Amino acid sequence: MSDSVDSWILKKVSFDIFFSALKSEDYKVLSPQVEDGAVTWFEASEADDLKQGFSDQQNIGSYRLNQTESDVWFSIVHGAQSLKSLTFKPRQATVKIIKTEAGISFQAEQPKAEKIAVIGARACDVAALQIQDRVFLGGAYQDEYFKANRESLLIIAVNCTHAHETCFCASMNTGPKVKAGFDIALTELKDAFIVEAGSMAGKRIVEALNLTVAPKDMSKQADRLIEHCAVSQKKRMPQQNLPQALYEKQHSEHWDDVATRCLSCANCTMVCPTCFCHAIEETPDMARQTSERVRVWDSCFNPEHGYIHGKNMRPTTADRYRMWMTHKLGSWIDQFDSSGCTGCGRCTTWCPAGIDLVEEAIAVLGEDAMEKKA
Amino acid sequence: MNTFADFHAARIMGKREETPDVWTFRLRFEAQNIADRFAFKGGQFNMVYLFGVGEVPISIMSDPDDKEGLDHTIRIVGRVTRGIEKLNVGETLGIRGPFGKGWPLEEAKGKDIVVITGGLGCAPVVGAIEYIFRRREDYGQIKILHGVKTPRDMLYKARFETWARYPDTQVLLASDQPAKAWHYHVGVVTELFDMVDITPEKTIVMMCGPEIMMQAGAKHLAARGVPPQQMYLSMERNMQCGIGLCGHCQVGPYFACKDGPVMTYDQVAPYLGI
Structure with missing residues (x-):
């Protein structure tokens, strides 16, 4: 691979080599899958798990999942959950307070995170994670829990080739093609994915796959699909002189x-x-000898x-x-x-x-x- | 440092009833290294934690140079404060802090000072006033205007009376409602404004109390020529994390917990009451 090469081909039939590469780096792989009628981040262990078998239909105040026989793997644009729940957890224990002879003592919950690779993050959500980076890591005080989860997350984005009535990423300049903040980006074609690396970690994994360089016409086809997705978006957010x-x-x-x-x-x-608003739930035990503080999402x-x-x-x-x-x-x-x-x-x-x-x-x-x- | 769990146990050394629903607690950190390390500026606040219940943001009203302990004046109004009221001397609370930006005590050196407070609003500024009087020669004229709903709500009356006896100092008190023993002004604090002379360009204003009172005070003084950036308001918002992450205490583009609670009128004027 020469330095000028920036996209490769990963055939759908050989996708499992990608899983092997992720597993060899001890990643637990998650992808958006339909479970009990809802799209959630669910563990994926082989290529078959990525085939969603459903497409979503989104409109103002409306979300429907329809079963599909299409051979598109990532046929769902997105579910209710973004990447947020993986990094800024809906519930996070922060401190345990214990009554002692002398009074009270505090035991901080140490941040801990497992290595997670997500396949199927959309450009809007990758952009959102970068915005949360500014919130939780950009100031004088940092959120250690977010930081730990963030640092152990590998993002494999899938560029959007299809938009909904409610999508307006093009006007926010965040999509439909993932621009930054990803490790690997995929664009789905009929029988293959165009693969691009966006970070050193992503590049290392892609290089280990020994993929073929994407021919120009395939890269162009991918770009056309993404561009079509962008121009199909009717909604545009006003941008003038905010705030x-x-x-x-x-x-x-x-x-x-x-x-x-x-x-x-x-x-x-x-x-x-x-x-990112959050509050603290305080729960003492029945005997009021200990109490736990858990950070929860607020609104x-x-x-x-x-x-x-x-x-x-x-x-x-x-x-x-x-x-x-x-x-x-x-x-x-x-x-x-x-x-x-x-x-x-x-x-x-x-x-x-x-x-x-x-x-x-x-x-x-x-x-x-x-x-x-x- | 784990910013969400940076609590320190503090023992209640004293408990004083200021009014029927306002108490001042004197606290001392259990760990000597924390007590030694803890430094704050007048106007900053702590998150005060009650075991099993939760936290409340309370400004520190003792003198920053007082290394023996720290005072918090607490109005009993919600779940946490009602629980704190029941604690006795010798029991422990948790403290996270100090947080936020305090009063402009350095910037105010050599300037005249006008303090406008209402009700419990005087608590956060009392420490600053004491600080100034202990360094009296560093500051110009001092005018303290304080309003209460009823004379029963008058906190620290003895302190106000002591301050009134200092040189170049004017103390004006107002109560909305009259009472036999009340020989000060009857009416709202804004009616005291016309009773003070000020040199606008060399005046620093410190305000704390109901937002509508601070707004009236700032408008009045702005009309008399006090530059908005010389008027400081202590903003009360729902401060929960103290470090600008939880999102509750926003005032326009600011987070009151880290950009305030003390902010200038030119910062907050468009967002008052919102």
């Missing part, structure tokens, strides 16, 4: 309008691949989110929706130098009230929002 434009809309009447539809159920924040739609010393800063659904959107699309940029949105569309797909984030952003920013450029 300032949203700060100026803090007193907009539109928040009351969306609040008449929003159930404040927190679904959008739970499926969002970048939402700005939960009534307690804005509560402090007897008052609530965000008592209404209008306050909470404003918080969610202003933060996600606006103040996030001030805080982390990046939008908090990757255009994955999950918040819109999984909203039981069918609230479309892009439509609401356009509505709150005004009719001319789409015409102005940053």
Whole structure:
């Protein structure tokens, strides 16, 4: 392999050599599979496990899985879970407190992580992980649990060749082709995958596979499929002058309008691949001799989110929706130098009230929002 | 350092009732190396932990130079604080901290100081006031304006009366409701503003209390020419982690726990009340 080569061919019939390579590096392999009617990260041990056998159909407030006879392996764009649950765990024990003769003592839960390789991460979710890197690792204080999980995660992305009504990664510049933050990227063709390496670890594994260099026409075919996926996306998030434009809309009447539809159920924040709010659950044992603190995902739609010393800063659904959107699309940029949105569309797909984030952003920013450029 | 589990046990050395629902706890770290290492600035806060229940963010009101212990004044209002109220001297709490940005005590040197507080809001700034008086010659004129709902809510009355006797110091108190023993102003704290003379360009303002009061104070003083970046407000938000990771305490683009709680009016003006 010469240095100028950057894509190879991995035939579907020989895909198991990839599994062998991952196993030889002690990775537990996960891929999005359908279990009990839902898409979850499930252990995969051979190529057959990757064939999903279902395709997803996503629309505003709607998600359906349909069985398919197609020979496409990665026929599901994405399920409700992004990569977030693998690195920022929904439940993470942090400290155990023990009553002693003298008073109380604290036992910190040490971060521990297993080596995991995911096959089938989408560009939006890889971008989201990089955004969470900024949140959890970019400041003065770092989240050790996230860090440990992150460092032991190998990301094998699959470029999207198909988009849903709710997808808008192209307008967020995060997809449909994975741009950075991946170890290996695959693009699925009929009988083979185009393989690219995105990191030293990825390159080492790919080189061990001794693959054939991808012929130009196959690489071009892959690019065309991805490009087609990009242009097929109808939704575009307004980009002009955020966050300032949203700060100026803090007193907009539109928040009351969306609040008449929003159930404040927190679904959008739970499926969002970048939402990072968390709270601590404290559970003492029955004898009150020990107590455990567990970090759990929280949501700005939960009534307690804005509560402090007897008052609530965000008592209404209008306050909470404003918080969610202003933060996600606006103040996030001030805080982390990046939008908090990757255009994955999950918040819109999984909203039981069918609230479309892009439509609401356009509505709150005004009719001319789409015409102005940053 | 595990930032989520960086707790230290602290023993309650004293417990003083300030008003029927406000207590001041004097704490001392169990481990001497923590006590030696623990340094803070007036206006910073700790997360105070009660076994089996949880944590609350409470500002530290003792003097940063007081190495014997630290004081937390706590209003009894929720699950955690109701539990803390029941603890006795000799029992232990957990402490994580100190967190956040404190009062501009260095920047204020050589300047006049206006302190505007309301209710329990005076607790976080009391430490700073004591700090300033102990270094009296470093600072210019000091004006302390404090409002309470009723005279019964008046914390640290003796301290205010002591401060009033210091040179170049004006202490003005207001109570919304009158009472026989109340010989100060009756009305809201904002009515005291017109009773003080200020030199806007050499004034540093420190405010703590209900947001609506701070907003009124800042607007009034801005109209009199005090630059917004010289007015400091201690923001109260739902601070849970203390380190800018849990997401609850946002004020516009800021996290009150790490970018505040003390922030300037030019930072927070657009986001007050939100």
